[in-house]
Every structure is written in structure tokens, then in C-alpha cells.
Amino acid sequence: xxxxxxxxxxxxxxxxxxxxxxxxxxxxxxxxxxxxxxxxxxxxxxxxxxxxxxxxxxxxxxxxxxxxxxxxxxxxxxxxxxxxxxxxxxxxxxxxxxxxxxxxxxxxxxxxxxxxxxxxxxxxxxxxxxxxxxxxx
Numbered sequence: 001x002x003x004x005x006x007x008x009x010x011x012x013x014x015x016x017x018x019x020x021x022x023x024x025x026x027x028x029x030x031x032x033x034x035x036x037x038x039x040x041x042x043x044x045x046x047x048x049x050x051x052x053x054x055x056x057x058x059x060x061x062x063x064x065x066x067x068x069x070x071x072x073x074x075x076x077x078x079x080x081x082x083x084x085x086x087x088x089x090x091x092x093x094x095x096x097x098x099x100x101x102x103x104x105x106x107x108x109x110x111x112x113x114x115x116x117x118x119x120x121x122x123x124x125x126x127x128x129x130x131x132x133x134x135x136x137x
Contacts, residue, residue: 021137029056029113032065033129040111042104042136049103050136052076054111056089056098062115066127069115074100075124077110086111088119107136 022043029036041053054074062069072089089098110133115126 023134023136025132025134027130027132029059029129030131031129032115032127033059036060036129038111038113038130038132040132040134042107042134044107044136045103049105050107052086052100052102052104052111052134054089054098054100054102054113056113056130057096059091059096059098061091061093065129066115068117069126071116071119072098072129073114073116073119073121073124073126074102075112075114076102076104076106077112078104078106079108083112083124085120085122089113109134 022041025040027038029038036056036059038054038056042050045051062071072091074086074089075083076086077083086102087100089100091098110131112124112128113130114124114128117126
């Protein structure tokens, strides 16, 4: 009996270790993008930084949510620091899907997505549709 229990515990430990440590956060977007769902995955990589994958489903086009907007921009906001532009969501209007792969030097930060007139603003200016805290393992 002890041997079987030990084998099961060891198997569980190996499966957990093999899958790696990653943090997955799911969140609903805010007005004006109600009805969209975001999945954010953060995983520490070999260099000590964090690979961050963002996917937003059922997302209406930026110009439909705000007539002055042309795109969605993702920002990482660490504690007591200004927002850093992570990139522009790659948006597929047919699939209503936005995606971005980015890197953060911080394990604790907020992911902020804003509607913007241009893809490379210096700071967040448009309406925010998502603001989610991330604490990566």
C-alpha cells in the first residue's frame, strides 16, 4: 500500500515539474468591450524574464468600440513605474481575436489594454478595456 501511494505521489510530482511553472489568468474585458474574454499566461524563462502570452476572444474591432480608435495597445505596468508599451494586439477581424507575445522583466505587473489612435503611443491615452494584475511564479 505504501509503495503504491509513493508511486502515485512521485508521478504527480513529475507531471507537475514537467509542465513547468506558469501563471494563467482569465478575465473579462470592461466597457466598451463587454463580452470579450482575455487569457494571459506568464512563464519565467531561462534568462529570468517572463514570457507573456495574451489572447482576447470575441473582440469587436477597435473602431467599432471607439470611433477615434484604430488599434489595441497592450501595456505592462509594474508597481511604482510608468506604463511600458508591450506591443499592439495582432487583431483578426474575421475571428474576432487579438493576440500578443511579449516579454516582461517583472514577475508582478498589471496588463493594461487600451484603444488607441495609433500603434505606438508614448503612453496610454485611449479608453482602457482590460486592467488585470499578474503575479507570475
